[in-house]
Amino acid sequence: xxxxxxxxxxxxxxxxxxxxxxxxxxxxxxxxxxxxxxxxxxxxxxxxxxxxxxxxxxxxxxxxxxxxxxxxxxxxxxxxxxxxxxxxxxxxxxxxxxxxxxxxxxxxxxxxxxxxxxxxxx
Numbered sequence: 001x002x003x004x005x006x007x008x009x010x011x012x013x014x015x016x017x018x019x020x021x022x023x024x025x026x027x028x029x030x031x032x033x034x035x036x037x038x039x040x041x042x043x044x045x046x047x048x049x050x051x052x053x054x055x056x057x058x059x060x061x062x063x064x065x066x067x068x069x070x071x072x073x074x075x076x077x078x079x080x081x082x083x084x085x086x087x088x089x090x091x092x093x094x095x096x097x098x099x100x101x102x103x104x105x106x107x108x109x110x111x112x113x114x115x116x117x118x119x120x121x122x
Contacts, residue, residue: 008035008041008042008043008044009042009043009044010027010028010031010043010044010046011043011044011045011046012024012027012028012046012048013045013046013047013048014047014048014049014050015047015048015049015050016049016050016051016052017048017049017050017060017082019048023048023082023083026083026086027046027048027086030086030087030090031044031046031090033090033094034066034090034093034094034097040068040069040070041066041067041068042067042068042069043066043067044064044065044066044067045064045065045066045067046062046063046064046086046089047062047063047064047065048060048061048062048082048085048086049061049062049063050082054078056080057078057079057080058078058079058080059078059080060078060079060080060081060082060084060085061076061077061078061085062076062077062078062079062082062085062086062088062089063075063076063077063089064076064089064090064092064093066093066096066097070100073093073096073097073100075089075092075093075096076089077089077092
């Protein structure tokens, strides 16, 4: 199988929030952990939202959407600081990718006996 150098796409957008270069760099550095964890990621979309009408503890919301070969993964986290919300989001997405990876590994190594007659009838 040919190995193709695939660089996943990272999209960072802000809703009611100005994205500073330092914030974009922070998101990029944190998300590198996800790209090292799973090489089949096609695109990662991160939306950062600031809602001044919310309480102080839930003012910033970070939403992540991972497009991957197979079912996509979505997560959302709220926090009092934007950087903290990004860090919590990356942790949550990392756990989801790890769980997904372990699920596929256990499914691949599952040796359940099947009955040949019933398998051929369907």
